[in-house]
Every structure is written in structure tokens, then in C-alpha cells.
Amino acid sequence: MFFIIFFTIYGIINFYFFVKLKSILNFGWQFQLIISVFLLLMIFSPLIIRVSEKNGYETFAIGLSWIGYLWMAFVVLFLFFGILTDFGRLSMLVISKISGKNSFIILQKIPKTVYFLFPLGLSVIFLIYGYLEAMNIRVERFYIKSDKITKNVRIVQISDVHIGLIVREGRIKKIIEKIKEVNPDILVSTGDLVDAQIDRMNHIAELLKEIKTSYGKFAITGNHEFYAGLNKALFFTEKAGFKVLRNAGVTIEELNINIAGLDDTESARYGLKVNQDKVSLLNYFKNKGFTILLKHRPLIDKELIGYFDLQLSGHTHKGQFFPFSIATKLHYNNNDSGLTKINKDVYLYISRGTGTWGPPVRIFAPPEITVIDLFKK
Numbered sequence: 001m002f003f004i005i006f007f008t009i010y011g012i013i014n015f016y017f018f019v020k021l022k023s024i025l026n027f028g029w030q031f032q033l034i035i036s037v038f039l040l041l042m043i044f045s046p047l048i049i050r051v052s053e054k055n056g057y058e059t060f061a062i063g064l065s066w067i068g069y070l071w072m073a074f075v076v077l078f079l080f081f082g083i084l085t086d087f088g089r090l091s092m093l094v095i096s097k098i099s100g101k102n103s104f105i106i107l108q109k110i111p112k113t114v115y116f117l118f119p120l121g122l123s124v125i126f127l128i129y130g131y132l133e134a135m136n137i138r139v140e141r142f143y144i145k146s147d148k149i150t151k152n153v154r155i156v157q158i159s160d161v162h163i164g165l166i167v168r169e170g171r172i173k174k175i176i177e178k179i180k181e182v183n184p185d186i187l188v189s190t191g192d193l194v195d196a197q198i199d200r201m202n203h204i205a206e207l208l209k210e211i212k213t214s215y216g217k218f219a220i221t222g223n224h225e226f227y228a229g230l231n232k233a234l235f236f237t238e239k240a241g242f243k244v245l246r247n248a249g250v251t252i253e254e255l256n257i258n259i260a261g262l263d264d265t266e267s268a269r270y271g272l273k274v275n276q277d278k279v280s281l282l283n284y285f286k287n288k289g290f291t292i293l294l295k296h297r298p299l300i301d302k303e304l305i306g307y308f309d310l311q312l313s314g315h316t317h318k319g320q321f322f323p324f325s326i327a328t329k330l331h332y333n334n335n336d337s338g339l340t341k342i343n344k345d346v347y348l349y350i351s352r353g354t355g356t357w358g359p360p361v362r363i364f365a366p367p368e369i370t371v372i373d374l375f376k377k
Contacts, residue, residue, distance in 0.1 A: 191222025
């Protein structure tokens with residue numbers, strides 16, 4: 001059902017582009033056929049990419065990923081700016097008709113090409129901007145004072161890296177460089193470290209293994225760990241030097257800090273238990289120090305409030321690029337990134353994500369690594 005809905009909507013978006021293009025170009029059937037074949041290829045490119053990747057055609061899959069996903073970002077932007085242009089034109093037409101002024105004559109003199117080239121130009125500009133923004137990893141910082149810890153400690157969070165066909169060695173090296181610059185005591189990954197296919201990625205795991213910390217590296221599953229194949233994802237994550245917390249926790253006694261991790265709820269679709277013992281897990285750590293909860297999706301379980309001090313999450317990407325950021329804000333009640341104080345001593349931090357999923361584009365949602373300094377009160 002998901003695929004039917006996705007390909008139907010994506011097909012309509014591409015059809016909108018086709019209609020707009022045809023309205024200004026009086027092209028013959030040959031060119032129309034070429035454009036139609038290209039658009040069909042783009043519509044089904046996500047499926048073709050996965051099938052190619054699964055069958056070992058990695059080079060082809062990488063090339064089509066860049067073309068197909070950049071096109072996806074472009075055509076979505078074109079739809080947004082095209083609809084705005086159409087709405088503006090229609091509004092001016094209605095106003096001119098009601099007012100009876102000569103503005104209608106001015107509208108008639110504007111060439112049709114303008115109504116195509118304007119959204120086209122804006123889409124290209126925003127696509128380039130979004131690609132550059134996706135390369136520019138920000139360092140976000142916040143601090144919490146607590147009398148539960150024994151000494152100051154620095155925690156660095158990465159999330160939603162999506163290592164796969166597009167996020168590869170070059171991007172990973174930049175992420176590693178940023179992490180090393182801030183010198184973490186603890187490194188955590190809050191899910192979706194990998195994408196849907198991670199065969200032949202062991203060399204990237206070795207790169208991540210180079211990151212050294214004083215008290216360890218911890219990770220949890222996101223939904224994409226299950227898409228990638230749970231066993232493969234866990235093997236990769238552990239090879240990268242992370243201890244995977246699957247409905248489990250650890251205590252760093254020297255710091256009086258507990259780190260607990262919950263599996264992503266996607267596990268239910270694969271016949272696994274979905275955090276049935278989460279209250280028992282966190283209850284074990286209650287009143288035994290400062291507790292950090294790693295949970296991929298940024299939803300606060302009301303039954304867990306009082307059992308942890310800080311929840312670190314990701315998943316939203318802050319929409320990754322406009323206008324999807326509007327959807328994530330609505331879905332998460334205007335709380336799709338950043339730090340939120342749940343009550344007096346309980347905090348939630350939602351990462352915008354460190355990599356990209358699908359289109360290698362971010363608009364008004366730059367990638368981040370997060371530095372959390374815990375100070376002894």
C-alpha cells in the first residue's frame with residue numbers, strides 16, 4: 001500500500017512538470033516520447049536503485065541514485081513554486097476581473113514561458129543551495145547542570161547518517177573530522193546509522209572505528225536498520241566500535257551516568273517485541289544517577305517521565321528540505337528539532353540528522369552533530 005501511494009503521488013508530481021513543459025514547448029511526438037521515458041525512469045528510479053543494488057550492480061545504482069534523487073528534490077520544489085505561481089496568477093486575474101481595471105490586459109501580455117521559467121529558476125537555485133547546505137555539517141551545542149553526575153562530561157550525538165549509496169567515504173570522513181574536533185567523552189548514535197543496503201561497506205565501519213572516546217560509543221536501532229537487514233546492520237554498527245543497546249542499558253560508574261537504549265518501533269513489523277519491558281528497564285536505573293534515554297523517534301512516553309533525565313532522538317531530519325519541514329512541524333506539534341524542556345529536570349533533544357536520506361539536499365535544515373556538555377552542579 002505504501003508503494004502504491006508513493007508512486008501514485010510521485011507520478012502526479014512528475015505529470016505536473018510534464019504538463020507545464022508541454023504548455024510552453026510545442027514539441028513533436030518524438031521529443032514527447034523521450035521526455036515521457038525519462039520521467040517514467042525517474043518515477044521508478046527508487047525501485048530500480050534498490051533492485052540494482054541488491055543484485056550487485058552497485059556502480060549503476062550509485063549513478064542512478066544521484067540522478068534520481070536530485071531529480072526528486074528538483075521536481076518537488078518545482079511543484080511547490082509552480083503551484084505558488086499558478087495561485088498568484090489566478091489571484092491577480094480574479095482581482096483584475098472584480099476591480100475592472102486594466103491589470104488583466106497586463107497579465108495577458110506576460111509570456112507563458114514566464115510562468116514556467118520562474119518556478120524552474122527558483123527550483124534550480126534552491127536545489128543548488130540545498131546540496132551545498134547538506135555538505136555543511138553544523139555543530140550544535142547545549143549544556144545541562146546536574147547534581148547527579150560526579151564530574152563534567154561531554155557527549156556527542158550523531159543521528160540519521162544513512163550510510164549507503166550516497167552517504168559514503170567522503171561524507172563520513174567529514175563527520176569523523178567534526179567529531180574529533182569536539183573531543184567527545186561519549187559518542188551516541190540515535191538510529192539510522194545505515195540505509196537500506198550496506199553490503200561491501202566494511203571499510204566505512206573501519207573509518208568510524210577510528211573515533212576514540214573516554215567512556216565508550218553507544219548506538220540504537222532506527223527504522224532503517226530493519227530495512228537494511230537487522231543482522232547486517234548490527235554487524236556493521238558493532239564493527240564501527242559501537243555497543244548496540246537494544247532495550248538495554250549500561251552504567252558508567254565513574255560518571256554516575258546511565259545510558260539506556262530502546263529498539264525502534266519498526267521492529268514490530270518484523271515480529272519482534274516492541275519495548276515491552278521499557279518501564280522495568282528504566283526503573284532499574286531510577287535514583288541511581290543521571291539517565292540518558294536513546295530513542296530514535298522523538299516521542300515522549302508519558303509512562304517513562306520521571307525515569308530519565310535526557311532523551312536523545314532523531315528521525316525527523318527537520319523535514320530535510322522545504323516544504324517537507326512544514327509536514328514534520330505539523331506532525332510533531334511544532335517540535336521537530338532542538339532542545340525541549342519536558343518538565344523541571346527532564347529534557348528532550350531532537351537532532352536534525354547528520355546525513356541525508358534520499359535526495360542529498362537539505363534546505364533550512366542543515367545537518368548536525370550535537371555536543372551535550374553535562375556539568376556537575
